[in-house]
Amino acid sequence: MSSTATRVAVIGLGSMGFGMAQSLRRAGLDTCGTDVAAEAVARFAAEGGRGAATAAEAVPGADIVVSVVVNAAQTEAVLFGEGGIAAAMPEGAVFVSSATMDPAIARRLAARLEATGRHYLDAPISGGAARAAKGELTVMASGSPAAFARARPALDAMAVKVYELGDAAGTGAAFKMINQLLAGVHIAAACEAISLAAKQGLDLGKVYEVITASAGNSWMFENRIPHVLEGDYRPASAVEIFVKDLGIVQDMARSERYPAPLAAAALQMYLAAAGAGMGRDDDSSLARVYAQLSGAVLPGRKA
Amino acid sequence: MSSTATRVAVIGLGSMGFGMAQSLRRAGLDTCGTDVAAEAVARFAAEGGRGAATAAEAVPGADIVVSVVVNAAQTEAVLFGEGGIAAAMPEGAVFVSSATMDPAIARRLAARLEATGRHYLDAPISGGAARAAKGELTVMASGSPAAFARARPALDAMAVKVYELGDAAGTGAAFKMINQLLAGVHIAAACEAISLAAKQGLDLGKVYEVITASAGNSWMFENRIPHVLEGDYRPASAVEIFVKDLGIVQDMARSERYPAPLAAAALQMYLAAAGAGMGRDDDSSLARVYAQLSGAVLPGRKA
Numbered sequence: 001m002s003s004t005a006t007r008v009a010v011i012g013l014g015s016m017g018f019g020m021a022q023s024l025r026r027a028g029l030d031t032c033g034t035d036v037a038a039e040a041v042a043r044f045a046a047e048g049g050r051g052a053a054t055a056a057e058a059v060p061g062a063d064i065v066v067s068v069v070v071n072a073a074q075t076e077a078v079l080f081g082e083g084g085i086a087a088a089m090p091e092g093a094v095f096v097s098s099a100t101m102d103p104a105i106a107r108r109l110a111a112r113l114e115a116t117g118r119h120y121l122d123a124p125i126s127g128g129a130a131r132a133a134k135g136e137l138t139v140m141a142s143g144s145p146a147a148f149a150r151a152r153p154a155l156d157a158m159a160v161k162v163y164e165l166g167d168a169a170g171t172g173a174a175f176k177m178i179n180q181l182l183a184g185v186h187i188a189a190a191c192e193a194i195s196l197a198a199k200q201g202l203d204l205g206k207v208y209e210v211i212t213a214s215a216g217n218s219w220m221f222e223n224r225i226p227h228v229l230e231g232d233y234r235p236a237s238a239v240e241i242f243v244k245d246l247g248i249v250q251d252m253a254r255s256e257r258y259p260a261p262l263a264a265a266a267l268q269m270y271l272a273a274a275g276a277g278m279g280r281d282d283d284s285s286l287a288r289v290y291a292q293l294s295g296a297v298l299p300g301r302k303a
Numbered sequence: 304m305s306s307t308a309t310r311v312a313v314i315g316l317g318s319m320g321f322g323m324a325q326s327l328r329r330a331g332l333d334t335c336g337t338d339v340a341a342e343a344v345a346r347f348a349a350e351g352g353r354g355a356a357t358a359a360e361a362v363p364g365a366d367i368v369v370s371v372v373v374n375a376a377q378t379e380a381v382l383f384g385e386g387g388i389a390a391a392m393p394e395g396a397v398f399v400s401s402a403t404m405d406p407a408i409a410r411r412l413a414a415r416l417e418a419t420g421r422h423y424l425d426a427p428i429s430g431g432a433a434r435a436a437k438g439e440l441t442v443m444a445s446g447s448p449a450a451f452a453r454a455r456p457a458l459d460a461m462a463v464k465v466y467e468l469g470d471a472a473g474t475g476a477a478f479k480m481i482n483q484l485l486a487g488v489h490i491a492a493a494c495e496a497i498s499l500a501a502k503q504g505l506d507l508g509k510v511y512e513v514i515t516a517s518a519g520n521s522w523m524f525e526n527r528i529p530h531v532l533e534g535d536y537r538p539a540s541a542v543e544i545f546v547k548d549l550g551i552v553q554d555m556a557r558s559e560r561y562p563a564p565l566a567a568a569a570l571q572m573y574l575a576a577a578g579a580g581m582g583r584d585d586d587s588s589l590a591r592v593y594a595q596l597s598g599a600v601l602p603g604r605k606a
Binding site: 103126138140161163165166171174175178179180181182183185186188189190192193195196197199200202203206207210211213214215216217218219220221223253256257258259260261262263264265266268269290293294295296 | 406429441443464466468469474477478481482483484485486488489491492493495496497498499500502503505506509510513514516517518519520521522523524526556559560561562563564565566567568569571572593596597598599
């Protein structure tokens with residue numbers, strides 16, 4: 001690795017972060033990964049990456065810090081908690097925050113970090129683990145021109161599409177929340193519809209064929225209902241993700257004095273699924289909740 | 304018109320029925336149209352069609368009767384009410400019912416008509432007025448093989464796609480209701496999301512660009528949100544349509560003991576829009592309801 005290679009620290013080597021770290025390395029960036037789970041760090045090192053035991057050890061010398069933790073609270077702890085990295089990051093480096101969070105919190109974290117002379121890029125991601133590993137994510141980003149310029153080598157390595165949504169943190173987060181509101185409602189609606197179709201005794205494969213060619217279609221109906229038809233609820237994306245994300249939508253809408261009855265109704269169904277023990281199963285498990293509540297019979301697991 | 308041409312009666316010359324009658328004539332079928340509004344009949348006659356003052360006058364000699372009335376109650380009145388046509392239809396003729404209705408009612412009407420020696424095709428339509436006029440509708444049909452065979456010339460003239468969904472009335476209606484559940488929820492979700500974006504001060508054109516390329520997209524988001532961006536609420540499809548159709552979904556779900564919280568929440572928003580005086584405006588008017596309830600500012604009407 002040449003001494004002039006851009007240095008990146010990736011904090012959080014879960015299903016998304018691990019793939020993003022792989023994509024950064026593949027693009028020739030000098031990448032150091034860290035995670036609270038030592039085995040994730042060991043796995044990254046075994047593939048030839050540099051590992052660090054703690055975030056504070058990963059960030060000195062980094063030009064770019066990519067944070068791929070779960071939520072706002074973890075992001076705040078990474079930056080400003082015990083062993084937080086804000087002071088350990090080189091001045092002028094950029095913190096790229098990918099966790100989905102309330103825009104107001106993104107603005108607050110950015111202001112606090114920028115006051116120390118580091119840059120903050122509000123950069124929530126979408127695309128899933130497979131696309132993370134291929135460097136094909138979509139990023140909904142906002143931040144200062146300097147933050148974008150600093151982060152560019154990492155963005156180019158991780159994403160096929162970077163939406164540049166404004167020059168202040170919070171805008172990227174807000175776009176992501178609008179998307180999550182729709183995605184969360186559409187999954188719940190898809191499950192409500194397919195289980196009602198089952199209750200009516202309809203041919204569910206035919207329902208899928210007709211709806212995906214009709215005005216009732218959504219990206220999520222098309223993507224998730226095959227899981228129901230196969231009876232396969234292994235997690236591609238877990239129920240708990242939307243417990244979290246529609247929870248953020250509700251918090252954000254409540255603080256804005258904005259009534260969001262569709263998002264509220266959908267959240268209840270994710271809570272019911274999680275409460276019934278399906279929190280770590282695929283989010284299409286909402287169909288099983290509707291079936292339990294109504295006596296509808298869904299397809300069993302295909303061999 | 305040759306004496307061997309298939310004879311069709313169209314009952315209901317509204318925005319859908321008028322276009323369907325035009326498509327039937329264009330395909331060479333001997334078409335007689337009727338409507339409770341005399342001016343609609345006069346307009347059809349002025350274009351060269353045959354008009355009749357009442358349904359009872361339109362159906363004698365018809366091979367196919369296409370009913371394009373608003374709902375189940377009107378369909379029942381056309382068939383069995385005062386001046387109803389059931390007895391006036393030739394034996395062996397087919398009644399093609401396109402109104403959206405509860406599947407249980409479709410089954411009941413079919414059984415009653417078939418007991419008199421006429422056929423019933425449960426054939427809800429989708430596609431809107433423009434496609435009706437071009438003979439490019441989608442039909443979600445179910446009924447006996449004899450009903451399909453009899454109705455075929457009319458189906459071919461009116462539709463680009465006929466889904467054959469089963470051999471009993473009710474199945475077509477059930478598919479249509481599943482589609483309407485999704486369509487109605489998706490419009491409400493689209494309006495909830497775009498007005499929340501407005502409340503957040505986001506660039507709404509950019510929101511449209513990002514969402515239509517993301518997992519939060521739906522057919523309805525893509526189709527309806529441009530009305531909001533243009534501030535143009537002239538009715539392409541009116542709020543009252545979903546007051547009716549989600550009402551049917553609720554009736555059907557309630558009688559099946561099926562909880563449908565997303566559809567229920569969406570229905571409340573259509574009711575609010577209609578209650579606030581927007582019932583005959585475009586269904587994207589739900590965005591205006593959210594704006595009124597939250598202080599969000601939506602784009603005004605473009606010149």
